[in-house]
Amino acid sequence: MVTTNTPDITAVRTTTTTVRDTPGYRAFRIANAFLLVVITFLTLYPFLNMVAKAFSSQAYIAAGEVNLWPRGFNLTTFASVMGDSIFWVNYRNTVVYTLLATLIAMALTTTFAYALSKPYLKGRGVLVGLAMVTMLYAGGLIPNYLLIDALGFKNTIWAIVVPGAINVFNLLVMKSFFDNFPRELEEAAEIDGMSQYGVFFRIVLPLSKAVIATMTLFYAVQFWNSWFQAYLYLNDRDMYPVTLYLRNLLAAATSTTDLGSDTVQIQANVQSVAMLLTVLPIVCVYPFIQKYFVSGVMLGSVKG
């Protein structure tokens, strides 16, 4: 497999000489380690608090006694959220939208990036420019809204899965990967009589699994997390993605002006469960995919 060379940013600097640390520097290192532990804890805290609330009883949350650990442990909130059929309908929608949008996005991005990586593609400079201009200047909210309306995409799945299809940043990452694809492999296949399609589907794609996996994940996370497109274009509650379900929970809770009332506390409980179930897939795969994301970002920073 053709792999991408990005620096290992988890590596630590090793000193070759045996210079002793000064007392001042040693003090700094202790303070530094302590500070980083605090930062890490603060980063994790909102997650821990969310999990704690998801398993806590309303009474303890209302009394302001839930922080790191669940109080009044119970699973009834889970049962009630999971018993809400609309939640599962919306959850399934998110899965469908994510799969379809990622598929469309990958098909367009991969083929476009491959074509753009070929120096003999006449008009290549213009096409790259065409894509890059959209990074600098985008149409804006209102014209986009009117376009989706004019296309008749409103309240259809197409408003969700089509408009995000080419992310220019991802396109450039893929292009720079294909730019470095060994020419000899493609030439050899062409000499053997393979067409450009054959070369692309049977030689290039199988050898580009790493970058394809990375880009697929980039897109999938983006589509999984998106809510605003749905908020803007969908009217039908049965079509909402789960992020919009969650947004409506939050909106319902905050529109109550009296924040001390019981309804809000129930919401806090339910919110946590819905949030937890929404982030769960991402948190579960995150440890395994993290390195792909990191290398993807670094690839993108390589000019060209």
Place this chain on the structure above:
Amino acid sequence: MTQGTGTVDVAPRTGGAPSGAAGAVGAGPGPQQLRRNDTWRVSLRRHWRLYTFVILPVLFLLVFRYVPMIGNVIAFRRYRPGGSMFGDEWVGFYYFQMFIQSKPFWDVFWNTVILGGLTLLVCFPLPIILALLLNELRSRTFKRVVQTITYLPHFMSIVIVAGMVFQLTAINGSVNQLIEAFGGEAIPFMQRADWFRPIYLTSEVWQTVGWGTILYLAALTTIDDQLYEAARIDGANRWQQTWHITLPGIRPTMMVLLILNIGTFMAVGFEKVLLLYNPLTYDTADVLSTYLYRVGIGEGGNYSFAAAIGLFEALIGVALVVTANQISKRAVGASLW
């Protein structure tokens, strides 16, 4: 738009090419080489399959990216519900005058500048500092754990982040518990306009700083160890090494990211503000993008007026990037293009 027209003539020719070129390809083209002098006809005949890869993406870009750009003409044309998305009659700068003369516009304009400015001021330097701190670690495991955890918020949906903000700042949330533990009074944070900016910034720091270190850490690995060696021999202490070697080493990365940050200055977290604000906090929270959303789509339906504001905001954004890029190019030789 010259680039746009250039591409328009690629598409029809590409569409026509396959049938005519099939025979020629059957004859077997040799390995494809860079031939700058090929004419369009030759290039299309030899590589028509490659051009078929381009058709859909180009169509996509034209329809979903370029049509909205052109669609901004409704800022100069009156839009009639049910009428053309490009408006129905020219009104010139009518809508621009309308917003320039309105007080709410200038309120949200300054809110945008303040919130964008604060975000830049806080969220640009913090990843550099965190990257430098991570760089001083000697335990690989510790470093990796800190990295893994601080990157995580980047992958969270804005809705989740908003939900966490609501929960932590709730009247019985953790922050108020802390305040009460120190003898203070609980604060209804999300209903206080003066708390909106600190809360927004904190959530922004939480979500972006860890992930923001990646490019700096990558740049740090490219600094030659011999430089540190030499500096040590010259008697430089750690702080001097950081100041004279590390920082200059990551300066190009800093400049590029600064330019990018400046470019998104006016577009401050639209979705996040939309989720976090409410009428009680509009005084500080309402920014150009949320204001134009409300007058355009949310409640007003005044598309042309909103599009004029959007165009104004976007042009400021473009002007800022171009200016920052030029200054950076002259001053330190680092630039986006």
